[in-house]
Amino acid sequence: MATAPRQPDSVVDAGAADDDERGSLVDLSAWLRFSPPWLASALLHMLVVLALGLWLVSGQREEPLVLDAQYAEEVGEQLIEEPLNLDLDPELEVEEQTLSINPLPQVDDPLAAPELSLVAPNPTFSTLSSTADQVGVALTGREPGMKAVLLKAYGGTASTEQAVLDGLRWLERNQRKNGSWSLKGPYTDGGTTENIEAATAMALLAFQGAGYTHQDPPGTEFYGVVSDGWDRLLQSQDDAGNFFRANGFNHALYTQAQCTIALCELYAMTKDEKLREPAQRAVDYCVRTQSPTGGWRYIPREGADTSVTGWVVMALKSAQMAGLDVPSEAFFKVGQFLDSVQRQEGSRYAYQPRDSPKLSMTAEGLLCRQYLGWGRDDDRLRRGVYYLLENLPRWTNGRRDVYYWYYATQVCHHMEGDEWTKWNNVTRQLIPEHQVKRGRERGSWDTKIDQSHGTTGGRLYTTCLSIYILEVYYRHLPIYQQGLLSSF
Template sequence: MANRTDSDSRFSLDLQGEPIPEGHAANPARPYGDMLLVDVRSLGALPVPPETPVPTAAESGRGMEAGQDACEDERVSSMFWLEGDVLMCACPSCGAPMSVRLWLMMADCWRCETSIELTEEQEREALRLLQRRHARLERQAVAAGVPTCAASGALQAPPRPMGASRDAAPRPAEHHRAPREPLEPPRELAAPPRTADRPWHAKRPLADRAHSLLKNMPAWLISLLFHVILITMLGLLTSRQDDGPYITLSSRISRIVREGGDTRIVAPSDNATFDLGTPEGMDLADPDVRRAAVLADQDARELRLVDPDSPFLPELTKVKEQIGSVPSSRTALVARDPRVRVDMVRREGGTTLTEAAVARGLRWLAQHQSRDGSWSLDRFHHAADCDCGDRASLASDSAGTSLALLPFLGAGQTHLTGVYRDDVALGLRWLIQSQKPDGDLRGNSDQYPGMYAQGQAAIVLCEAFLMTGDEQLRVPAQKAIDFIVDAQYSDGGWRYFPASVSPNLRGDTSVLGWQLMALQSALSAGLSVPDETMENASRFLDSVQRDGGTTYAYLPHDRASPPMTAEALLCRVYLGWKRNHPALRDGVTRLLKDDPPSNKRPNIYYWYYATQTLHHYGGAPWREWNLHMRDVLVSSQETRGHEAGSWTPVGPLTSQGGRIYMTSLAICCLEVYYRHLPIFRQVDLE
């Protein structure tokens, strides 16, 4: 083992070789014995001259000075040395000798195949070693008077070894062999020009630098670069798109100045026509009144904007035939078609102002729809930078969404047709997605509005299915009806919870009204409703009626009230009472006489049911009721600020439902002229 270290060297060399036999002195020219040296330019091992006999003491003395000079020359570098004509350095990885190819600025290890690149400092150190060796050889040649290969001034490369084994070690007997013939002088190699002004990495071949960069690059970075390149290439791949039919607009501007004609600004109100009619006594000669009427007419026309060629609309002649036919549950909603809006409003008692109020109310509702498609009773102010007040004290997104969709459907706006079809589609999708597998649509409702929300949502799904025939709505609507059927109490009524949750409770008239309206809508849409369910509902109404069915109470032992009477009479009409039924006649008369619509006693819940009941009944009672109802609601609609188009909650229990609840029911009241065809009479549009 021979260890070589130097304080100025970055490498520690640990070289394996044969031990020197006793009695032999180390040859300064071959400090590592018979170690096999390999030149990377050759295919075989370099032939090494055999060892010579150890000189005598006298010979050693005579050659000591020359040996010291050679050793000093060959060991002048702490990093490089010469083995014959081969420049060597130590491998930084395994410590084995490395042959240096100075013209390439590279060194290669025969053992571990490591390659290193020389720095400029290492290059200068190697050149100094070679220059000293060259100077020593010149001195020896001059002293001997014989030219040498070293005196030629060219750097010689050693000959290519032939057939030598790397691991072959000399045997002791070989130390006494006769010296071989001198080796063939190596061929001359011209060193490349130095480029000291360039950095060391600039001399490195481009392919080697790229290979080293990829070899040392982490896997995640390679993956990132690959995917970035792939995504960029995919982004450049575009398919040819057909722009479809298009037109090219061009204009030519003439430099000729032409004198215009007689320009006269005409006020829009001068040519306005009110095809929906105006209320009696409205002074259109008053500029302010006429201007308000013109604006109302413009708003009212918004709901009649429909494509007459839409494939989702039935034939207009068929619609008119159904309206004029004998009333039936299957044709109850055909008058909602926007194409017959003018005729229905004029014949049933509406005006331009009532229809404008409907349009403004729907606009307000659309502005306060949540992004997910729902409406919230208590959080509607989060939408559209709203600063409206009067949020509900009860929480129910299901009830808010259903109440808001009722007037949209009432105005003929579905998810397939109408200016609000996108809003309706979002609302219907939210309802369907929030429905549970058993048909439960109560959602996140507080405990009290839960079954109200169920009935209202079921009405929406059934009406949307009846109006469009969209089969996607059939199953959700039927499930909602099935949930209502299962939730009925044994007394025939419904309450705040399903019967399975509170079997010992009794129903009430208020909750029953919404469930019965949903069941009637289901029958109109051709859905399945058990006859027993309707019969039990009629039995419950018998338990809360007063005066032979003229008035009705909230619970069996409560006093009768106008709101419960109006709601119960509407249920009686849908359950089969005829117009000439004495209790129906007396009940309608009492509603009109005792509690007609008035700003002094507002009650939107009562007006909602009473308006429908009297519209079905018709005649003078309806005309009188309608005059009060439409004037009160049109005059109380908000006209300023963000609340414009809505109604401020006033009256009993409106604080629980808030502005969404109040606005939705008010719009439904003003849609009564076409929302449902009257049951007891035919409407002739001819």
């Protein structure tokens, strides 16, 4: 029997491989025929995704980095004047931030002004229970964070703040057991006339100007001083809103204005609803006592002078800050009175219509004009301020007038800029320099600081006005906000 020739091993192996390959293809074909449709679809999509991925990877190419240098037409100020040496490890001086020590509550706009009051055709009443119609009279500068910023921005120093603190400590030492203060003592150089309500209001204004209120928590320096003072002062207010209880008739409306300023400020700072009703009563009394000529003097509705009128205008503006009702007609009538005492087209002011202009009355009249709407660039205002700057505070005989300095300081602070710098460079040195530095009266200012009214008002009067001057950096925000605040 013939046998088939033996095939080489390689051929046998190849045939076996062909059989295996055909078996695999048969198996794959059978698997595809009998597998569910969704599995086949998934396999197909997977293959497509893999193909796209390989195509994208293969399509990427490295491009050379090309720098396109552009040159300005003119060479500007160079930020780096010398070559940088990266091997050095320079010591950087970082200014200490003058922000709030404690977090302040978040608000949408911390310097937002309330809407302006509408102008009534016949303005015999307030058309809107608004707060201040300018941000400049807001009291937010007394808050801890803003206070530090404003001190630095407007030229306050460690010396001015220490002088304020020492002055407040003197007032604390001389507060009477019932919470009030006295114009006559127990300190030396007391005033010639007693007026408990006026003395108490002036002291409270000094504490509130630095941000202290009756709501300060235990442990705060001066804790209880403001609350005790207000417990006593509110007992003096009658149902008509009047605070005056002293004998001197020429004190009556001065006292009312000072008490009203202090009460409206406290309400504006704290929004304590228990204060709203007595504050509104005090404001209403001020409005009712306005004279037909538009100002105020010693007796309700009789006569007017620039001195008393200026205090009452500040009281009514404080009421607006607090959101209390103030008739717009009251301010219109004040403007008419100021017209009667102005000189040189409104750049200077007299005490009464028939008098000659005085420095103190000019400063007070210009402050009223600022509050009533004169713009910073008003020529009359600028000429008046220039006149004040020609009469900077000095300690020479006949030139010491803390009453004038108090009002002129506010006017120049609202102007900001060079006007404020020139004035502040003098007062921030002069006022602390003449504060009593040792002894029983340490922290106060004696009556020599005011040669016109120091003896009459006494040491508490001169001390409070001096403190107000040194608190000007944060007591009221500048009306025009040409400097720091315009960038917020």
